Amino acid sequence: MQLFLALCFLLGIPSGAPEIHSLKYFYTAASNVPNFPEFVVVGLVDDYTILHYDSNTRRAVPKQDWMNKITEEDPSYWERQTQIDFGDQQTFKGNIEIVKQRLNQTGGLHIVQWMYGCEWDDETDEVNGFDQYGFDGEDFLVYDLKTETWIAPVQQAVRTKHKWDNDKVEMTRYKHYYTTECPDWLKKYVEFGRSSLMRKDLPSVSLLQKTPSSPLTCHATGFYPDRADLFWKKDEEELHEDVVKGEILPNHDGSFQMSVDLDLSGLKDEDWGRYSCVFHLAGGQEVSKRLDKRDIRTNWKTNDGGFPTGAAAGGVVAALLLLTGCIMGLIVCLKKPPQGFRATNTFETSSSSGEDPAEKKMLKTSS
Template identity: 80%
Template structure:
């Protein structure tokens, strides 16, 4: 489970403040400063209200409060870096991984400004790491707050794990499903590498590779990363250099998709199955274009990938927009800002 709070300054067509929660890369909820409310992004997210009817209302109120805090913290960050204007982004990312076989938990809590790490919590040493000089005052302040250090550790190792387990139980039917992909052979021009593209699979524990006869190929092959689709499924591709391939050997090659658990999809290399947008000598489209359409850019949804924030906030209880109150006499938002106002 990963939770992102993103604040942006002077970015056209982008909200000033966004909250997103991801569970195994599947978006669970969403809040931004334009719609000004927290909304579930999965049908099973609504199961939370069966136990807690006011859950989404509280999420909205906390999002509204955090929105104002973030706006102030960008100004604080600009002061730290001696900046007066321009485009700026900062984020907070907090999350945990849970192994349901060993019950092992790993946690991550970090902040960045303008795409660079600002300050990161080290779970092993239970201290803060300051990668930049501007974060040193914050590190000293937070390292001296023993109660907050204990809370941060407890959240990452216990509370986050408990919420992750609850979310997994709510979304078990979706998260435990196994979907095989559609597999296509794509080529831009006759001299381009041949791309085997698999899309629509779930989960992302999968592999895609070329093989000759029954042996996996490692030479003349370039494998891409697994990327998310807008519907929560995944896609990936692997390229094969055809420059040294003899015509009589085409039938010996195949692209194989392997999903965790043993399910496979295999597509044998056949010129008739190649989808392309290059033209034949007579000016017409290659037969593969008529059969499958034009090879174009693959659209990828990127969620909250601009950098991590630097504001110090108690983490959510089950969602990225739920905050835990500070124990100080000041409000949570005031306390967040004051942590960055430490003089340098």
């Protein structure tokens, strides 16, 4: 799987079933990228951001209230994490230059990424680990836990692959980390945030239309978490044409909202009952609303100055909710930095030894 160039993909809907928990760490080192920190650490539990560090703030901070529980056991935890992340910032700054030289791409914009973590099935207790490096969105090195070897997708990484494969001591450490240490930390974090991680709220779903010629909006609000989908379907087939899907936006109470528009211009009256709007929450729960003219809320006026059938006031309120959500979403996007967490991982480098830092393995130890 290729690594993406930006951290936005972290907000996507996870593919695993709800009983599969995951702990993921993302490191991004950027070279000559405007308006983006040169180094960012992001970590997630079940795709919820739990800690963030970047080279602008130089502070490791929790991004979920329940992550503060860790200081009850270790009061100096966050300060120590800050120092570790700052050290990794210096290491990655050197490593990105080395990878650029190896690939003969010393100029322009470049990004080096490292992603690792583990998964745990809380029903079967099965665990799995993953670890990979990428350069400019392409895989550079990938760890295979089953064979306990590194895979080099590009020729320039073969040299490092052989060196890391031949270090049997470190390969043993890798296996222990991904089969024992990482899952242990994941289980601890899941316990810390159980009330939030296990929360499932279904939304209220409304049909909204500004004017008779406007697209019909299916609006879902009040759902949690944000790992959800909203779509139109005809009979039992999901529609992709004549459909415009909006982004998931936050509500003031911590829940979320989203909408999807359907172009009604080509819809025949006798086909209305064949269409429905479906909300799907991660884990399989659904809310379906069949298309019915009587359920459409609108605020357009009839020729006599009154409102047509439907909840006019509800339409106005819903429109205001949409506007408020858009404003809140814009504020969040403008103010919210990339977020994350990290386990204690460092490159062993020595500028005085003449050794290539890119050929050094990560040392993984518990945080």
